[in-house]
Amino acid sequence: MSSKRQRKKLGGEHLQRVIDLCKSVEERGLDPFMVDVDDIIAVVRKYFPEWELPQELCLDAETIHHLASVIKLQSEWVKHRSTSLYTDPFLLEEKIRKLSREKLARLFLETWHPIIELEQISPHSLAEALKYWQGLLPISERWLKTGYLEMETGTTTREDLVKLRIIAEKAFSEEMEVFWEELKQRVGGEGKILYWDFIGADTYPETIGRAYMTSFLVTYGYATLEVRPLEEEIFIKPFEKPKSMLGKEQVISIPVSVSFEEWMKWKEAQG
Amino acid sequence: MKRKAYYARKIKRAAHILFYRRHRRPGVKGWELRKKLGSDYPKVLKILDGYLETLDLQIKTVFEEEKPAGEPTLEQLDKARFYITLRGGLTPKETKMMGWRIDDIAGLATAISYILAKKGKAPREEVEDLLRNKLPGWRVDINMDRYIRSGYLAEDENRQLYLDWRTRAEIDQKALIDLLLGTESEASIS
Numbered sequence: 260m261s262s263k264r265q266r267k268k269l270g271g272e273h274l275q276r277v278i279d280l281c282k283s284v285e286e287r288g289l290d291p292f293m294v295d296v297d298d299i300i301a302v303v304r305k306y307f308p309e310w311e312l313p314q315e316l317c318l319d320a321e322t323i324h325h326l327a328s329v330i331k332l333q334s335e336w337v338k339h340r341s342t343s344l345y346t347d348p349f350l351l352e353e354k355i356r357k358l359s360r361e362k363l364a365r366l367f368l369e370t371w372h373p374i375i376e377l378e379q380i381s382p383h384s385l386a387e388a389l390k391y392w393q394g395l396l397p398i399s400e401r402w403l404k405t406g407y408l409e410m411e412t413g414t415t416t417r418e419d420l421v422k423l424r425i426i427a428e429k430a431f432s433e434e435m436e437v438f439w440e441e442l443k444q445r446v447g448g449e450g451k452i453l454y455w456d457f458i459g460a461d462t463y464p465e466t467i468g469r470a471y472m473t474s475f476l477v478t479y480g481y482a483t484l485e486v487r488p489l490e491e492e493i494f495i496k497p498f499e500k501p502k503s504m505l506g507k508e509q510v511i512s513i514p515v516s517v518s519f520e521e522w523m524k525w526k527e528a529q530g
Numbered sequence: 531m532k533r534k535a536y537y538a539r540k541i542k543r544a545a546h547i548l549f550y551r552r553h554r555r556p557g558v559k560g561w562e563l564r565k566k567l568g569s570d571y572p573k574v575l576k577i578l579d580g581y582l583e584t585l586d587l588q589i590k591t592v593f594e595e596e597k598p599a600g601e602p603t604l605e606q607l608d609k610a611r612f613y614i615t616l617r618g619g620l621t622p623k624e625t626k627m628m629g630w631r632i633d634d635i636a637g638l639a640t641a642i643s644y645i646l647a648k649k650g651k652a653p654r655e656e657v658e659d660l661l662r663n664k665l666p667g668w669r670v671d672i673n674m675d676r677y678i679r680s681g682y683l684a685e686d687e688n689r690q691l692y693l694d695w696r697t698r699a700e701i702d703q704k705a706l707i708d709l710l711l712g713t714e715s716e717a718s719i720s
Contacts, residue, residue, distance in 0.1 A: 286688045287653060336649060346707050348647040352660065354710055355643060360636040360664050364622060366709045367639035370702040372615040373628070375587060376556040377549050520561070 263309070270306035271315070274322045277302065281325035284332065291332035299326055431475075438472045439481045442497045451485060454493040454515065455525045463522050470517045484513055540567050540574045541581070548578075548589065548614050555681070555695065557592070560608040572607060588617040592699050613699050637661050637673045638682060643710055645683070645693055646703055654689040 277299050284291050303322055310316050355363070380388075446452045458469040473495065476482045480502040485494040493515065544567055547558055563571040579589045593602065594609040602610070620628075625635060644660055645652045654674065661670045677683045681696035697703070 286690070346647045346711065348644070351643060351647040351707070351710065354713075355640050355660065356663055358710070358713070360632055361622075362713065363639045363664075364625075364632045364635040366713060367635055367642075367706065368622065368625065369619045369709060370706040371620060371635075371700060372588070372590065372617065372702070373620070373700050374556050374590075374696070375549065375614045375616065376551045378551055381550075 266306075267309050267315070270309055271318060273302055274306065274318050277322050278318075278325050281322075281329045285325070285328050291329050291336055294326075294329045294333075296326065296330060296333075435472065435475055435479070435481065438469075439476055439497060442476065442482060442495065446497060451494040451496040454484070454495050455521075457495050458517065459522070459525050459529070463519055466522050467517060470515070486513060537574065537577060540571075541578045543567060544571070544574050544578050548612060557611040557613040557699065560610045560612065563612065564608060569604075572604075575612065582614065583617060586617045587614055589613070590615045590699060592695075611695075611699070615700060633665055633669060634673055634676070637665055637670070638677055639706070640664070641674070641677060641683060641691070642693065642697055642701060642703070643706055645691055646707060651690050651692055654685060654691050657691055 280294060283289060284294055299322075303319065303326075307319060310319055358366075442452070442457060445457060454473075458466055458473055460466045460469055473482075476497075477484055477495070480498065482495055482497045485496055487493070493513075544563070547563065547566055552558065560571070563575070567574050575589050582588055590613045591602075591607070592611045592613065593606055594611075598606055622632060625632075640660055641657050644657055648656075658670050658674060661673065665673065674683070678685055678694075681694045683697070684692045684694040686692070693703075
């Protein structure tokens with residue numbers, strides 16, 4: 260029993276050393292080929308059957324993660340050596356040391372093409388700025404303490420609050436239910452619809468509003484997204500009953516860009 | 531005639547967009563040009579580039595990733611950034627007018643070529659050590675900060691230096707390395 264514990268301890272220390280080595284290669288820009296990948300994989304494989312606890316498995320996963328980063332650095336190194344920009348750093352360092360400042364500067368000037376740009380206020384922005392300045396209250400007035408007016412208390416109705424835009428006409432949950440019903444009606448026999456076909460509307464603001472509501476439909480378990488990365492297509496599928504995803508499946512966020520350009524493309528495709 | 535007037539108008543507009551800085555960084559993205567000039571903006575830029583040649587200026591395209599081997603696609607152009615840069619080189623006298631001392635330029639050349647040789651990433655201490663070889667110690671730190679502030683170099687939290695956006699836009703990296711290596715070998719032959 261104690262030998263097993265000892266083996267685990269030894270294995271843990273070994274993996275930690277591997278992680279430290281990989282980290283130093285990643286962070287300090289050392290030669291990635293210092294790390295013998297085969298050797299490390301053999302070590303990881305050797306200790307893997309010993310791991311039982313989550314923190315032990317995490318250490319194992321962390322080792323693999325850092326090893327993968329080193330392999331990536333090795334692949335970049337090979338790629339760089341095959342490009343025309345590859346130069347032996349020691350050779351170049353020697354050459355830089357030998358060249359005079361004047362010579363170095365002259366060489367550099369042959370390859371330097373500085374950006375040309377102008378920073379100048381335009382008549383239009385000057386007029387705008389003047390307009391703003393004229394409308395700006397003096398600082399003494401802007402920083403006046405807010406005075407309080409004493410008023411009698413009164414009553415208000417729900418309609419008044421809706422008019423004042425303090426509350427929405429429909430409760431958000433109500434609005435979402437209506438939206439969900441619309442989604443269920445619009446999906447065909449396949450039970451799904453292309454994301455853009457569902458959120459797309461005549462105007463861009465309307466499209467943004469629909470995308471916003473759709474994100475809540477998915478988050479609250481009224482629908483789900485089916486992403487096809489190869490075809491670059493996203494489908495939205497409504498559920499018959501809202502599902503609670505919390506604690507059951509791993510919840511992931513899918514960022515979907517709804518830019519003006521994409522909306523224009525979609526609109527043009529609609530004819 | 532109508533077509534000529536159309537392009538003349540577009541060229542003027544393109545010159546305004548490219549010369550005046552609109553964002554925190556100079557340069558304009560391809561998609562911005564498409565939005566302002568229309569889908570034939572590559573053609574407009576080509577004509578403008580022809581006009582600029584007489585002034586020793588050029589339109590420089592910096593692609594998001596590596597420069598495509600063949601003709602760039604519209605998508606690659608949309609993602610690229612366009613700048614107006616000097617077409618030819620500068621003389622040492624001209625750099626003084628721009629506020630660059632010979633020390634500053636030699637230091638920048640050293641830092642950039644060393645980072646290039648190190649696969650685009652080098653520890654700041656190593657670059658500083660190399661600069662100390664030619665510059666007084668107190669200038670090294672000031673110069674490094676200046677290169678970073680101007681966008682030639684970038685530094686991460688581990689004090690690793692990288693080449694930043696301005697180096698990609700302004701410096702012909704391959705020519706720099708070739709010149710450095712070529713000059714030295716000439717010197718050793720003689």
